[in-house]
Amino acid sequence: EIVAAIEAALAVGPLVGRHVLVTSGPTHEPIDPVRYIANRSSGAQGTAIAVALRDLGATVTFVTGPAAVPAPNGVAVVRVETAAQMLAAVEAALPADAAVMAAAVADWRVANASGQKMKKHGSGQVPSLEFAENPDILSSVSKGLMRPKLVVGFAAETERVAEYAAAKRLRKGCDWIVANDVSPQTGIMGGTENAVTLITEAGAEVWPRMGKDAVARALAARIAASLA
Amino acid sequence: EIVAAIEAALAVGPLVGRHVLVTSGPTHEPIDPVRYIANRSSGAQGTAIAVALRDLGATVTFVTGPAAVPAPNGVAVVRVETAAQMLAAVEAALPADAAVMAAAVADWRVANASGQKMKKHGSGQVPSLEFAENPDILSSVSKGLMRPKLVVGFAAETERVAEYAAAKRLRKGCDWIVANDVSPQTGIMGGTENAVTLITEAGAEVWPRMGKDAVARALAARIAASLA
Numbered sequence: 291e292i293v294a295a296i297e298a299a300l301a302v303g304p305l306v307g308r309h310v311l312v313t314s315g316p317t318h319e320p321i322d323p324v325r326y327i328a329n330r331s332s333g334a335q336g337t338a339i340a341v342a343l344r345d346l347g348a349t350v351t352f353v354t355g356p357a358a359v360p361a362p363n364g365v366a367v368v369r370v371e372t373a374a375q376m377l378a379a380v381e382a383a384l385p386a387d388a389a390v391m392a393a394a395v396a397d398w399r400v401a402n403a404s405g406q407k408m409k410k411h412g413s414g415q416v417p418s419l420e421f422a423e424n425p426d427i428l429s430s431v432s433k434g435l436m437r438p439k440l441v442v443g444f445a446a447e448t449e450r451v452a453e454y455a456a457a458k459r460l461r462k463g464c465d466w467i468v469a470n471d472v473s474p475q476t477g478i479m480g481g482t483e484n485a486v487t488l489i490t491e492a493g494a495e496v497w498p499r500m501g502k503d504a505v506a507r508a509l510a511a512r513i514a515a516s517l518a
Numbered sequence: 519e520i521v522a523a524i525e526a527a528l529a530v531g532p533l534v535g536r537h538v539l540v541t542s543g544p545t546h547e548p549i550d551p552v553r554y555i556a557n558r559s560s561g562a563q564g565t566a567i568a569v570a571l572r573d574l575g576a577t578v579t580f581v582t583g584p585a586a587v588p589a590p591n592g593v594a595v596v597r598v599e600t601a602a603q604m605l606a607a608v609e610a611a612l613p614a615d616a617a618v619m620a621a622a623v624a625d626w627r628v629a630n631a632s633g634q635k636m637k638k639h640g641s642g643q644v645p646s647l648e649f650a651e652n653p654d655i656l657s658s659v660s661k662g663l664m665r666p667k668l669v670v671g672f673a674a675e676t677e678r679v680a681e682y683a684a685a686k687r688l689r690k691g692c693d694w695i696v697a698n699d700v701s702p703q704t705g706i707m708g709g710t711e712n713a714v715t716l717i718t719e720a721g722a723e724v725w726p727r728m729g730k731d732a733v734a735r736a737l738a739a740r741i742a743a744s745l746a
Contacts, residue, residue, distance in 0.1 A: 448551050
């Protein structure tokens with residue numbers, strides 16, 4: 291903590307004086323007191339991006355769901371569990387110069403979550419879960435009154451990655467989309483490498499497969515250039 | 519590994535020469551390639567029980583779902599993800615002198631899991647998940663042809679703990695049930711302590727709240743006495 295504070299005070303780098311919001315990790319949506327819906331995001335890519343931005347001198351607010359990898363030092367960590375909590379934390383963290391929305395936010399929550407553990411009654415009876423669409427955090431930030439100058443979204447796809455991501459960029463109103471293929475055979479979700487396609491107004495850039503740390507440094511450098 | 523092998527070879531203790539099967543951790547049930555249904559079991563209690571049995575000299579097969587705590591040394595670890603995989607691993611591990619079924623197995627799986635990531639289409643459309651009841655591993659072991667002499671089940675309840683657990687013991691056909699209250703306010707699920715009620719043929723014993731390690735040692739000693 292002290293070392294991080296000293297490092298921040300001594301920081302040099304293109305992002306000194308800039309506030310960047312980074313979201314990371316999965317969200318968990320409760321079904322009942324013991325069960326929840328999760329996703330395979332480890333938080334590794336979002337964490338690496340927060341580190342890379344910090345290392346370029348940025349003041350980073352790091353809003354994270356229950357991730358497998360530990361949160362970095364030298365950033366302001368806000369821990370949340372659900373998508374609704376993440377939206378509230380993101381709104382509280384604005385204004386920011388840039389927002390990198392790397393969290394894998396659950397699209398749906400369970401509308402009829404139970405306060406008691408649901409019982410198995412045998413004889414083939416199964417629970418009936420009703421779903422409600424979660425708030426769209428990327429869209430909300432991109433179209434909000436407090437919109438950062440640069441908003442970067444993420445797209446985790448299993449098919450037609452660049453096509454879906456380009457459509458997502460327009461629909462959400464963000465500036466860039468970092469798209470990747472999370473098909474199980476790629477080993478990307480939960481792994482240490484990433485194969486990214488960066489979607490900007492100018493089109494799609496297919497980046498070579500590299501470590502998530504290297505992706506993070508490349509993206510942070512692009513963010514610094516964009517804010518310069 | 520080597521140390522564990524030497525310790526096993528030199529083992530003394532009441533369970534030397536006994537094979538005990540322990541299941542532990544949550545199971546994850548896929549919804550699509552990136553989403554799954556999980557539960558809050560950390561695997562801490564099952565892991566502590568495997569350690570305690572090992573330390574009494576038992577040969578332990580440890581079948582574990584994706585747990586938060588690491589699997590112990592000196593036991594045979596079999597890693598699974600879903601309830602169906604856990605059943606297969608349990609059947610493959612028999613025969614055993616005793617089985618301690620501490621895993622928090624998902625009661626239901628998603629019957630219509632998708633091979634591609636489900637898309638959010640906007641305008642309030644939500645997914646429709648169909649559930650199917652998972653195999654009942656505790657019942658299957660308790661009533662199976664390869665039934666261990668002692669079968670210990672677990673019950674995680676949020677209300678009427680002893681009553682529900684005693685009914686579960688009869689329904690499943692196991693010898694004992696280790697019951698606990700996993701209401702969020704207890705901090706037990708995911709925590710380091712446990713407050714256990716042991717249900718046997720003789721009735722219900724309410725154990726004082728203690729560390730999960732202490733619960734494990736007490737239970738392992740009872741198992742050793744039962745197999746003696």
